[in-house]
Amino acid sequence: MLPDPRQEASAGGSGAFRRDPDVGRGRSIRLVVDDAVVEAFEGESLGVALAVSGRLLLRHSPNAQTPRGMFCLMGVCQECVVEVDGALAASCMVEARDGMVVSTDVLARARASTGGGG
Numbered sequence: 165m166l167p168d169p170r171q172e173a174s175a176g177g178s179g180a181f182r183r184d185p186d187v188g189r190g191r192s193i194r195l196v197v198d199d200a201v202v203e204a205f206e207g208e209s210l211g212v213a214l215a216v217s218g219r220l221l222l223r224h225s226p227n228a229q230t231p232r233g234m235f236c237l238m239g240v241c242q243e244c245v246v247e248v249d250g251a252l253a254a255s256c257m258v259e260a261r262d263g264m265v266v267s268t269d270v271l272a273r274a275r276a277s278t279g280g281g282g
């Protein structure tokens with residue numbers, strides 16, 4: 165059985181998930197994502213908050229309708245685009261804020277509501 169890197173780290177080990185004791189976590193905040201409340205921490209990217217809440221599918225590609233989620237985590241691929249307070253944004257590049265309203269897969273929802281195809 166492999167050692168759990170989180171336990172190893174909390175025991176002061178050198179695991180891949182070692183936590184630096186000098187790095188603190190921001191205060192707890194709440195976002196509204198697809199009409200559900202999601203807990204996050206100040207200072208996290210929206211993309212990380214979405215992933216931690218289990219939201220890995222963020223949109224579908226416009227032509228092939230294939231599922232998309234975070235890929236590069238540095239603002240290049242645009243696979244993580246969601247609607248934030250009414251405007252499209254790459255979730256990996258946006259800092260999570262208390263009260264932020266987020267919608268995932270907005271193009272597919274708009275397409276479904278109009279009964280339209282691509």
Ligand code: FES
Pocket residue numbers: 211233234235236237238239240241242243244245254255256257
């Ligand atoms: S994951 Fe590539 S732009 Fe966000």
